[in-house]
Amino acid sequence: MIEITDLVKTFHQGSVNEVLALSGISLQVRKGDFITVIGSNGAGKSTLLNCLAGSYPIDSGHILIEDQDVSRWPEYKRATQISRVFQDPLLGTCGPLSIEQNLALANRRGKYHGLKRGVQRSDRELFRNQLSQLNLELESRLKDSVGLLSGGQRQALTLLMATLVKPKILLLDEHTAALDPKTALQVLKLTQQLIDDQHLTTLMVTHNMRQALQLGNRLIMLHAGRVILDVSGEEKAAMTVEDLLEQFYKVRGEEFVSDRMLLV
Amino acid sequence: MTYFAFMGALEQGFAYGFLVLGVYLTFRVLDFPDLTVDGSLPLGAAVSAVAITAGFNPFLSLLFALLAGFLAGMVTGFLSTKLGILHLLASILTMIALYSINLRIMGRPNITLLGKPTILEPLINTGIGMFNAAPLLFGIFSTLALLLLLWLLHTAFGLAMQATGANQQMITSQGVNTDRVIILTVGLSNGLAAVSGALLCQSQGAADVNMGVGTIVAGLASVIVGETLFGCRTIGRALLAALLGSLIYRLTIALALSLKLGQFSFTPSDLNLLTALLVVAALTLPKLRRKVLSR
Numbered sequence A: 001m002i003e004i005t006d007l008v009k010t011f012h013q014g015s016v017n018e019v020l021a022l023s024g025i026s027l028q029v030r031k032g033d034f035i036t037v038i039g040s041n042g043a044g045k046s047t048l049l050n051c052l053a054g055s056y057p058i059d060s061g062h063i064l065i066e067d068q069d070v071s072r073w074p075e076y077k078r079a080t081q082i083s084r085v086f087q088d089p090l091l092g093t094c095g096p097l098s099i100e101q102n103l104a105l106a107n108r109r110g111k112y113h114g115l116k117r118g119v120q121r122s123d124r125e126l127f128r129n130q131l132s133q134l135n136l137e138l139e140s141r142l143k144d145s146v147g148l149l150s151g152g153q154r155q156a157l158t159l160l161m162a163t164l165v166k167p168k169i170l171l172l173d174e175h176t177a178a179l180d181p182k183t184a185l186q187v188l189k190l191t192q193q194l195i196d197d198q199h200l201t202t203l204m205v206t207h208n209m210r211q212a213l214q215l216g217n218r219l220i221m222l223h224a225g226r227v228i229l230d231v232s233g234e235e236k237a238a239m240t241v242e243d244l245l246e247q248f249y250k251v252r253g254e255e256f257v258s259d260r261m262l263l264v
Numbered sequence B: 001m002t003y004f005a006f007m008g009a010l011e012q013g014f015a016y017g018f019l020v021l022g023v024y025l026t027f028r029v030l031d032f033p034d035l036t037v038d039g040s041l042p043l044g045a046a047v048s049a050v051a052i053t054a055g056f057n058p059f060l061s062l063l064f065a066l067l068a069g070f071l072a073g074m075v076t077g078f079l080s081t082k083l084g085i086l087h088l089l090a091s092i093l094t095m096i097a098l099y100s101i102n103l104r105i106m107g108r109p110n111i112t113l114l115g116k117p118t119i120l121e122p123l124i125n126t127g128i129g130m131f132n133a134a135p136l137l138f139g140i141f142s143t144l145a146l147l148l149l150l151w152l153l154h155t156a157f158g159l160a161m162q163a164t165g166a167n168q169q170m171i172t173s174q175g176v177n178t179d180r181v182i183i184l185t186v187g188l189s190n191g192l193a194a195v196s197g198a199l200l201c202q203s204q205g206a207a208d209v210n211m212g213v214g215t216i217v218a219g220l221a222s223v224i225v226g227e228t229l230f231g232c233r234t235i236g237r238a239l240l241a242a243l244l245g246s247l248i249y250r251l252t253i254a255l256a257l258s259l260k261l262g263q264f265s266f267t268p269s270d271l272n273l274l275t276a277l278l279v280v281a282a283l284t285l286p287k288l289r290r291k292v293l294s295r
Helices: A045-053 A099-107 A121-132 A151-164 A181-198 A209-214 A233-237 A241-263 B003-029 B037-053 B058-081 B087-106 B121-125 B130-153 B156-166 B168-173 B178-204 B215-230 B235-258 B268-294
Strands: A002-011 A019-029 A034-039 A060-065 A082-085 A169-173 A202-205 A218-223 A226-232 B110-112 B206-208
Touching (some): A002 A045, A019 A045, A019 A226, A034 A045, A045 A082, A045 A169, A045 A202, A082 A151, A099 A151, A099 B156, A151 A181, A209 A241, A218 A241, A226 A233, A226 A241, B003 B037, B003 B130, B003 B156, B003 B178, B003 B215, B037 B087, B037 B110, B037 B178, B037 B215, B130 B156, B130 B235, B156 B168, B156 B178, B168 B178, B178 B206, B215 B235, B215 B268, B235 B268
Parallel strands (some): A034 A202, A082 A169
16 A cells, blocks of 8 residues: 655746645555546656655655655666656667567566576576567567667556566556557557566556546546645546546636647 | 787776776666776785785685775775865875875785796696786676676666666666666676786786776777777677777787887887777777768
């Protein structure tokens, strides 16, 4: 269970460009929750994920993962609990290293990187099995460098790497946004499958409202660094894109109209 | 080129091989331009010379040099990662600080090792000749160093090292403290540079506080020449290319020095110009070749 209390994050503090990105967000994530996060640009979705992962230090507030306060942990230490997939398909994998070397690093997430051989012979069987569920025929290309793969293949690999060692929470930051529609759908299916198989606790940021409603058991909407909507279970299942748009309308008033076409 | 000049170039090429492998680690693997080597190479020479003068075993003095260089490199890594100083500047700061430190270690600007034991002594005593002993021993040493690095780069730490250079966000997300990796790798690179200094000082018979000037340019030139001639598709290939690059670089310089065009001949003071030209050539020739081929 992940408990976020009064999270505040300001960018460019004390300058004219000061932006209050998160203004005291509180959120209780239950074990096994698959939460989709929506909100307009600048609502604080990505900032929330980056603060959780430790990429940005927070101004105040607390993040508890299974009763352990990780608010002051550096990013690499939080990676022992948290794994993530980025919007940029190049960010989650290491291009010059081979597929098996990338997987070996992921297989050691949060563990000591010592002087043992990076890719153990016994690992390869595991890697082949794991890769075969992607249906991308990567299992026969263990030694190929990841730089040779397409964006979609790299994103699928990143997903696999993020779940190879089961994380306490999986963070997905618009991880299909940079892919073509067909590949995006494949990666999304894979996401669903991996989350279902391992009962992963997940936060998924998306711009796509239909996606946000279809996936997951819970949905939150952010606006101006706050949670303005938090629905789950039946209530979420009954929601439509129109309901969500209405919510947007309420908080954003006039400026929303110009965005309407983008969102539908 | 005479036989002696040829063997002398091999000796230098292998001795500088350690430095070149170190430069490959920082510049190519870690993507960390590190000028500290201009200070850590004479540091290694100074430590080795002082240790031998104090009666330590010459082989043991190499280990001292390695450790001293390692510490120097770790200082650069620390300045860059923990104190947030730009890597290039951090390395320049350590480099100029080392100038003073090297003078302190030696107590004077240079130390000669005349009549003192060196690592070459046992081999020279077998009667294979001075000019053959050094290239042979240094060749064995630098080959061992190459194999050790090849092994290291394929360990879990080595993979983390490669990933730190290529994609810091990715490797941080896998739970690796990149600061630690950078500090250790820059340390290792400078440890290797210091061993180069120690070998050179023992084969030349003297340590000099100014012997490090231009080290980084020579190191980089060797790496680039090696890559251009021998390629760098795999780590093993790249390491071998770096070491061979060091040999080619020294041979080229020896060749240039032995060249006589009528009245004109190069002097050692022309070396910096030659090095610059060699690097420019190595950097542009592949592009030129591609242009010609694509026509």
